[in-house]
Amino acid sequence: MSIRAILKIEKLQKDLKEKYTINQSEMEKIAEDMANKIKVRTRLGYDVDRSKLPPIKSEKYKKKRANYKKKGKLSDQTTPGRSNLTFTGQLLDSLYGKSYANNTFTIELKEKRDNESVTNSEVTIYQELQNRIYFGFSDAEKKYLLRKIIDIFLRKG
Numbered sequence: 001m002s003i004r005a006i007l008k009i010e011k012l013q014k015d016l017k018e019k020y021t022i023n024q025s026e027m028e029k030i031a032e033d034m035a036n037k038i039k040v041r042t043r044l045g046y047d048v049d050r051s052k053l054p055p056i057k058s059e060k061y062k063k064k065r066a067n068y069k070k071k072g073k074l075s076d077q078t079t080p081g082r083s084n085l086t087f088t089g090q091l092l093d094s095l096y097g098k099s100y101a102n103n104t105f106t107i108e109l110k111e112k113r114d115n116e117s118v119t120n121s122e123v124t125i126y127q128e129l130q131n132r133i134y135f136g137f138s139d140a141e142k143k144y145l146l147r148k149i150i151d152i153f154l155r156k157g
Contacts, residue, residue: 019156022103022149030148031097031105037141038107038134039092043077045084048136053083085127085134088113092134094120107135 022030045053056062065080065087074080075089085091094110109120124135137145 020153022152024099024101026152027099027103027105028097030145031099031107033097033148034105034137034141034145035095035097035107037144038137039095041138041141042092042134043084043086045082046138048133048138050138050140053085053132053134054130056081056083083132085132090114090116091120091123091127109135 041050042053047053056065062080065074065078068074068087069080073088075086077089077092078084078086090113091109094113095107096110097105097107099105109124111119111121113120113123127134
């Protein structure tokens, strides 16, 4: 292979890397956007499969939530009888997106909760055992993410 061909291949590799790389600032925006998608979907009462979250059946628990509302401790994102994983609001408020330099991002939970001995991870595990699976992306959210990435590549195009 000639030196000229090698240089063209190296230039092509560099061009492709630039064109198909998302900078960390753009990835940070995507990560936060996707974390917000999970929060909104869950607060609307839907799980990761876009099915309604199981209803709150316990009248005792509904009364507890009503008492919290009277004391101003129930999240303003819910009502005493609404199943949307928003009792105090700490679990969903703790979700955030984090980007990395290698075109990746994660959605993470801040572990610490205000004035509570349990962590947000423990609350998430408990919710999953109750068939309230919120942490992840629905098919619609995955399609949205793909469209966002394609739009970025087309803008670079």
